[in-house]
Amino acid sequence: xxxxxxxxxxxxxxxxxxxxxxxxxxxxxxxxxxxxxxxxxxxxxxxxxxxxxxxxxxxxxxxxxxxxxxxxxxxxxxxxxxxxxxxxxxxxxxxxxxxxxxxxxxxxxxxxxxxxxxxxxxxxxxxxxxxxxxxxxxxxxxxxxxxxxxxxxxxxxxxxxxxxxxxxxxxxxxxxxxxxxxxxxxxxxxxxxxxxxxxxxxxxxxxxxxxxxxxxxxxxxxxxxxxxxxxxxxxxxxxxxxxxxxxxxxxxxxxxxxxxxxxxxxxxxxxxxxxxxxxxxxxxxxxxxxxxxxxxxxxxxxxxxxxxxxxxxxxxxxxxxxxxxxxxxxxxxxxxxxxxxxxxxxxxxxxxxxxxxxxxxxxxxxxxxxxxxxxxxxxxxxxxxxxxxxxxxxxxxxxxxxxxxxxxxxxxxxxxxxxxxxxxxxxxxxxxxxxxxxxxxxxxxxxxxxxx
Numbered sequence: 001x002x003x004x005x006x007x008x009x010x011x012x013x014x015x016x017x018x019x020x021x022x023x024x025x026x027x028x029x030x031x032x033x034x035x036x037x038x039x040x041x042x043x044x045x046x047x048x049x050x051x052x053x054x055x056x057x058x059x060x061x062x063x064x065x066x067x068x069x070x071x072x073x074x075x076x077x078x079x080x081x082x083x084x085x086x087x088x089x090x091x092x093x094x095x096x097x098x099x100x101x102x103x104x105x106x107x108x109x110x111x112x113x114x115x116x117x118x119x120x121x122x123x124x125x126x127x128x129x130x131x132x133x134x135x136x137x138x139x140x141x142x143x144x145x146x147x148x149x150x151x152x153x154x155x156x157x158x159x160x161x162x163x164x165x166x167x168x169x170x171x172x173x174x175x176x177x178x179x180x181x182x183x184x185x186x187x188x189x190x191x192x193x194x195x196x197x198x199x200x201x202x203x204x205x206x207x208x209x210x211x212x213x214x215x216x217x218x219x220x221x222x223x224x225x226x227x228x229x230x231x232x233x234x235x236x237x238x239x240x241x242x243x244x245x246x247x248x249x250x251x252x253x254x255x256x257x258x259x260x261x262x263x264x265x266x267x268x269x270x271x272x273x274x275x276x277x278x279x280x281x282x283x284x285x286x287x288x289x290x291x292x293x294x295x296x297x298x299x300x301x302x303x304x305x306x307x308x309x310x311x312x313x314x315x316x317x318x319x320x321x322x323x324x325x326x327x328x329x330x331x332x333x334x335x336x337x338x339x340x341x342x343x344x345x346x347x348x349x350x351x352x353x354x355x356x357x358x359x360x361x362x363x364x365x366x367x368x369x370x371x372x373x374x375x376x377x378x379x380x381x382x383x384x385x386x387x388x389x390x391x392x393x394x395x396x397x398x399x400x401x402x403x404x405x406x407x408x409x410x411x412x413x414x415x416x417x418x419x420x421x422x423x424x425x426x427x428x429x430x431x432x433x434x435x436x437x438x439x440x441x442x443x444x445x446x447x448x449x450x451x452x
Contacts, residue, residue: 031061032343041336048309050342052288055309056124069283071135089388129190144184162187200276202241262292271298293319313348314443353446363427373444387418398431
């Protein structure tokens with residue numbers, strides 16, 4: 001029997017320790033219950049809806065200890081802001097934003113609570129990380145100094161590889177201090193060896209740089225004989241570019257954040273670079289603060305396996321939609337994923353759908369006639385079409401009563417496009433019952449089962 005504690009502590013000898021009021025080791029944690037609720041395709045990727053410490057404990061207890069090759073986390077920044085969801089209505093014409101009273105994301109902390117929260121999760125993440133794995137922690141100026149000390153304590157200062165600066169030149173223009181236009185990403189290794197794919201993130205030479213290498217020696221190698229300091233030294237063309245720096249200029253993808261309705265969504269280019277640099281095809285990538293799912297989408301497209309977790313039902317909805325697109329459109333033959341609910345994760349707010357099912361010789365036609373969400377009741381009468389607030393309609397034509405397996409997926413990513421609302425299913429595809437799931441832009445859901 002494995003008697004390894006779910007979360008272990010490393011000997012602190014020789015390490016500087018960060019102290020705060022109430023600092024303590026993680027208490028003994030019971031392994032939470034878990035149930036698979038949805039499956040898209042066939043594969044072992046996991047999208048977990050639940051509190052992330054509970055999810056990490058469940059992973060440790062179910063064979064993932066030291067099995068994660070790469071971890072990326074984008075935890076709360078301690079911004080002091082509780083973000084309320086805003087709904088962007090679907091359809092052509094000017095964008096319309098509707099505020100929703102429900103708070104979707106809380107980011108108000110005192111330092112003691114924040115540090116204890118992160119300490120417990122970093123210890124669990126360290127125990128999940130493979131011996132040759134790496135972890136990237138994404139933060140900003142508010143907590144970067146505290147988190148670097150905490151990472152030194154948990155992983156060891158000698159395991160710190162890089163402090164990466166992500167520069168994003170856009171947004172407001174402050175007049176009381178220098179403009180704050182960068183985040184910090186701390187990169188640590190678990191052990192004394194790690195994956196770093198130098199060639200995968202090379203900065204290609206420009207035409208002007210390549211033009212310098214115009215002299216050829218007796219072995220057919222090209223070089224230039226004046227270096228940038230003006231010294232006459234042969235510099236050979238040995239590779240197609242130069243090594244990537246630790247300052248990255250990657251623009252914020254405002255269009256992506258707008259279409260997803262998730263203002264803190266990170267650009268795909270950022271996670272693409274991280275995953276290319278620090279993992280290989282087939283490696284396992286973990287993000288336990290998944291948000292809109294950018295890390296999982298990047299991993300899916302790059303042929304990595306992944307696990308993503310978020311406590312917010314709306315984040316799981318958005319990540320699921322993006323991942324289904326990545327599988328069904330970008331790479332239809334790639335492996336799928338399962339959605340699991342861990343512990344006492346709060347379900348999505350219930351919506352109300354009016355659905356008509358028409359039987360005919362060849363099968364059935366499903367028509368969604370109306371949809372409402374209690375959060376949007378005050379604007380429902382002003383909408384030209386119920387489809388303005390619906391993000392996706394999913395249909396499992398042979399629902400088994402346990403796991404929802406959508407075979408019809410109507411989930412446009414662009415806000416200018418609306419769901420169709422009418423679907424015909426051939427009789428050969430039907431089971432004894434079918435299930436229809438409607439997800440709206442405010443995070444609500446309606447789930448309807450129809451007997452055939």
